[in-house]
Every structure is written in structure tokens, then in C-alpha cells.
Amino acid sequence: MNTHLGPQRIVCLTEETTEWLYLLGQEHRIVGISGYTVRPRRAREEKPKVSAFLNAKIDKILELRPDCVFGFSDLQADIAAALIRAGVQVTVFNQRSVDEIFAMLYQVAAMVGCAEEGLAWIAATRTRLDAIGQSVRVLEAFGKRRPRVFFEEWDEPHISGIRWVSELLGIAGGDDVFPELARESLGKNRIIADPAEIVRRNPDIIIGSWCGKKFRPEKVAARVGWQAVNAVTTGQLFEIKSADILQPGPAALTDGVAQMQRIVLQWMEQHG
Structure with a gap:
């Protein structure tokens, strides 16, 4: 595990990347989450809520100084575009099948230096x-x-x-x-x-x-x-x-x- 690699300040616009980072023991990287997050429950108490699903508090996200934002699907394209224009790195996944979910999980794990743990x-x-x-x-x-x-x-x-x-x-x-x-x-x-x-x-x-x-x-x-x-x-x-x-x-x-x-x-x- 080489966890000094990759983004250190991550905003997760949907729940699945939040849950995954917690499972990998990388929750310290998360600086903002979706308001719909319930897994894990403690994330709601520990992390600022900065988005719904179709909209987000762009100013609040920018105040958190993220070096990466994780989003999901074409439904968050407008949020992603606004953040990209503000100079933020945005990674939007679009997984729809079981195999694509596994691929997304591996990519996120690799990005935070936890490829072996993810595999x-x-x-x-x-x-x-x-x-x-x-x-x-x-x-x-x-x-x-x-x-x-x-x-x-x-x-x-x-x-x-x-x-x-x-x-x-x-x-x-x-x-x-x-x-x-x-x-x-x-x-x-x-x-x-x-x-x-x-x-x-x-x-x-x-x-x-x-x-x-x-x-x-x-x-x-x-x-x-x-x-x-x-x-x-x-x-x-x-x-x-x-x-x-x-x-x-x-x-x-x-x-x-x-x-x-x-x-x-x-x-x-x-x-x-």
C-alpha cells in the first residue's frame, strides 16, 4: 500500500465511492460527501454534506479545496462541468453492470494507492x-x-x-x-x-x-x-x-x- 500517492482531498458526489474509501481505510482523504450518504453511517457525522444527486453546492465544494471529485453518470455532467471550469480535477464513473462496478472499484483503489487491497x-x-x-x-x-x-x-x-x-x-x-x-x-x-x-x-x-x-x-x-x-x-x-x-x-x-x-x-x- 502506498497511500501517499493520489488525491489527498476527495469529494464524493455519490455514496458508493464514499463507502469504498471507508472500506479501504482511506476515509481521511474524504473532505465532502453526498447528503444521501447512509453507508457507512458514521460518514454522515464526520464529513460535510455538499451535494444531492442532481445538484451540488459548488461554492462549498471549492472552499474544501479538493484535488479530486468523484461523480457518477451523465446525470451529474452539469456539476462536473462547473467544477472542471473552476479548475478542479473531476472523475466521473458510469458503471451500469456488475463487471463495471468491479472495474470502478479497482480504479478508485489504484488512485489512492490501494490497488492490492482493492484486488x-x-x-x-x-x-x-x-x-x-x-x-x-x-x-x-x-x-x-x-x-x-x-x-x-x-x-x-x-x-x-x-x-x-x-x-x-x-x-x-x-x-x-x-x-x-x-x-x-x-x-x-x-x-x-x-x-x-x-x-x-x-x-x-x-x-x-x-x-x-x-x-x-x-x-x-x-x-x-x-x-x-x-x-x-x-x-x-x-x-x-x-x-x-x-x-x-x-x-x-x-x-x-x-x-x-x-x-x-x-x-x-x-x-x-
Whole structure:
């Protein structure tokens, strides 16, 4: 580990890079974080909050004198442009798949002189994901069926899960009922215009993660025409907190997929 290398004053505009730097023991480099940060919880108490997701306090960020700002996706392009014009180094990642998340984690680790530690964590996490997949294959070998799963990222309008969510669901043993939408990086392109199509695909499990808003299974069950959906008739409606699955970083690869695994394996043992 050569931690005197790389940026020493980092602002993280989204949660996943904050969590990762804490996991690497490099939290002392962080001088500002997103107001949405909940992982790790102590980051909220220790670090100034300087951004939401679509906007940021540019003046406050500049006062922190960062030598690097980490951002995520085209949705933060305007923030990045303002900071670049002010002379700040900005690195914006755009990871959408499990492999791209691992690539981002390695790049950040290397930037702060922790490439070896990053590779060790990545290897251990890939091993855990392989073990989850193996546990599913064992059940399938005994004739258990994989459940059809609708992952709802937002309720009004209905938005299905993004690519890394769909991929992790597949590892955990579930089959995304909207696989063709998972490749769409923008939420507006994953809108399901006709809710009747969800009913037609008849998911066995519904998992809600409404971008920070509390999931209401009773509201889902009461939707017009949904009473015959397998997930509703068998009470298979679950929430996974957005911080655990919708941030493309360590949380999704650990806690998020583990929660999916528990939900899916329980269904396979009881219903498959």
C-alpha cells in the first residue's frame, strides 16, 4: 500500500465511492460527501454534506479545496462541468453492470494507492457471488424452479430494475421479468407504460426499492388487476432499501445481493 500517492482531498458526489474509501481505510482523504450518504453511517457525522444527486453546492465544494471529485453518470455532467471550469480535477464513473462496478472499484483503489487491497476485496466478493450462484444450482439440480421476479425501482410510473440489479438478481436465482429493459441505463427508458404488461408477465416475487421512498406492499397488492398476480396471491412482496441495492458499489455486491438471495432461496424451497 502506498497511500501517499493520489488525491489527498476527495469529494464524493455519490455514496458508493464514499463507502469504498471507508472500506479501504482511506476515509481521511474524504473532505465532502453526498447528503444521501447512509453507508457507512458514521460518514454522515464526520464529513460535510455538499451535494444531492442532481445538484451540488459548488461554492462549498471549492472552499474544501479538493484535488479530486468523484461523480457518477451523465446525470451529474452539469456539476462536473462547473467544477472542471473552476479548475478542479473531476472523475466521473458510469458503471451500469456488475463487471463495471468491479472495474470502478479497482480504479478508485489504484488512485489512492490501494490497488492490492482493492484486488483482494474484489476477489473475495467474486468468490461470494460464485458461492451464491452455486447454492442456486444445487436447488435447481433437485428440480426447484427459478422464480420470475419484478424489481420495481419506482412506482409512479413503474420503472424496472437497472442492469446491475438484474444481473445480481440472476446470480441470486431469480429471473428478471423485464430483462430487455435492464440494459437501458436511463430510468426514463425503463418505464413500463402499460401496467397490464407486468400482470401479464405474472411475477412470482415483487421486490420494491423506490429510490429512497418507503416501499408499500399493501399499495402494490391493491393495484387494479393485480389480485391474480402470483406474487400478490402468495404474499411475496419485499423491500430492499435503495442504499443497499441501487448504488453501484460495494453495498449492491454484498448486502443487496444477499437480501435477494434470502428472498429467492426461501421461495425456491417453498414454492419452486
